[in-house]
Amino acid sequence: MSLRRYTRSVDGTIPVRALLYEDEDLIASQDGIGIYDGTEKSAPHQSGTAHATTHRLFYIDAAQPIARSFELDLVHVARTEHYAGLFTSSPKITLHFHALPAPLSAGDDGAGSAADDPASRSWTCDVCAYRNPPGLSPAASRVCALCGVPRSSAPNPAVDIPGSAAPPTTPTRSPTPPASADADGEIACSVCTFLNHPALAACEMCGTPLPRRPPPPQQQQVQARSAPASRPTTPSADDDGPDTRMIRLSFRRGGDKAFYAVLRRSLLGKGWEVKGVTKPTNTVRSSVTTQGHTATLSGINGILRTVETTAASSQNDMEDALKDLEALMVKWRDMVKLAQDLNERLTAVSTTAPATLAPPAASTEGASTGPALTTQAVEPEEATFIRSSLAQLGAQMPNAPVTLDMIRDERRWVDELARELAGVLQGTGGKGEGIMRQRGVVGLDEVWGGWNRARGVALIPPSTFLMVLPHLPSHTSPPIQMRTLAGSGLSVLHTPPFTRAAFAARLVGLLALVGPKTVVEIAQEEAIPIGLAQEMVVEVEDEGEICRDEGGAGISAAGLSQNGEVRWWVNIFRGYVWDGQTD
């Protein structure tokens, strides 16, 4: 029964690599493996693959990988034997196990359910507050991966297991010693009194967490049994004498020597022991922990090294990525050129082909039959295929953005850019709406962003953008001009109605007609953003066309509602003639 006691079943459909801990390595695999439990063949495990790792031995069953696969922690292995085989007997490896430490704590290997396995949960270090990820081997997860300080304690079962909320003893219940254990090491459940196998963390019957048994059962005879002997117990395991605490791996298809060597190495390497950290005392081999290994991961050094490693690796990744990008940039121009070349050739071929295909009557045409034959080789389907491929690559570009290398002359280049920008602003060919749409004013930043978004590639730097702007009026109708507002230095593109003089005249007319207005009302009237309206109104004020009423010094509280907001008036002081008291 040592097979049941020392192994845990795993889902064999998962690739073995996915089952490994973070710090575990797969070393060797061998198929055609049969398992002996003790000295006898284990019937369900007769054909499968064995995988040896630094921490564990996996057996993945070939027929029923889900139900019959298992894993075995190498920590249990006390010694090994190799049997070379004789005639029909296959070579075998025998693994002898340590006796299991009597009650396995919930956090220890081999016992508890998957939820209790410390490796399957992330936890926060008490010392450095590093959140340790799950996936490390049980031994490695006992210490913080960052600072190397051992994990303080197993999680409080009262928090984890809801059933423990009930008080263990109530007045009506007979006083059962909670930690009572009988001669076999069985633990009596404090709630239902069922005698559970010592390996269990929770009662087999009612699920109540079992009390830990503090001392090893030395004074069994002193402790009275808390219940009659007729109580049901967990079916006891076979008494595991040293001869039965073993399993055998039978190598039906050979490979035993190599596998054995690897296994020996794993056992000697003791990868399951965390180096440099004393293990908890209930672990079997704490006394033989090898301190000599240099790769200590604890303390400030460990933290610094971790940080350095992380930085170095991210640096490497970044450099690789940038190199890729540079390589792409080098190739990009060639790609485009090649695509354009192809496209041109195809166009030339398709235009010349019909002409040359016409039956040449004159003998002078004979010279042209040569190229005609070659052009015939390009089938129309192929041509369309190539072209569609080019289009998919984005290399065809019927509306290719104007770039500097397309047009050598810089003046013409700027002019072409201005034409393109005009299209972006006002829509091309009278169809579609440009950035300006119905608006008369638009900020320079918005235009720049919109234009570059429209180009997509070969983006225009702001300096070039500013160079293009003076050429804009000649390509737009109505002409669009740039204007810089004095207040904030904001530059805008605008249509003629928003020139300084036109706007001032319109504003004065509006104010004279309907009386004082706030900036918000003016912005509504002009359908421009409030901030922009504010700027433009201030400019008009600067010309002395209008004046402001701040109103903040109102007398009565009733007037406060309209206070704080400046109302704009036509400049009533201009040409004012005194009509008050004269002496």
Add this chain to the structure above:
Amino acid sequence: MSLSPHTTPSGFLLPSIHAAPPFFTLQPKAETQALVTEQWTRLILSYARHRRLFYLRVEDAEPPGSDWDEVLRNDRINRRLPPSHLSYILDDMVSKNKAMYEPVKQTRSVLLFWRLPEEWAEVLHDWASSTAQLNTILTFFEIVEPPVPSQLSGIPDTLLRRAISILTKTNRAQVIAVSDGEGVRFLAGNVSK
């Protein structure tokens, strides 16, 4: 929006611009503010002459109840002149010799020149001659508080001294020390001027 002049309870005719809210705002635009200041100066001096007020303090713009309420506030349009604006106007008036800081070395209070000291000098001399007090020695008190009220009644001491000093320079007055302070004797002088 049509603005119209308004007559105050004290019988002062406020100009129509006094009913325009922007009139009470300190305009950021210098040219516009110059126009505003000019109108305020005129308004303040007219009102001072109307009410025979000689002093204007920045504090007069703060709480209601001062002599200047009718001008510095307009309840009909819910506006009042902010002290900062008034301070600006007073500064401008002093720089244009329409007022002087009184007392000196501060800028919160001014003595208004709704008549310039030179004009006051003429008024003073005319008063003395018309009341046949030339060549008689008058104390300052007799000028400021004459038995028969005159234009000079209640004139501030500072202003009176400046007027007298102007007359002294043209030999039309003479300051004489008398038993209880100073006195002044007005002379006919050369009326030709």
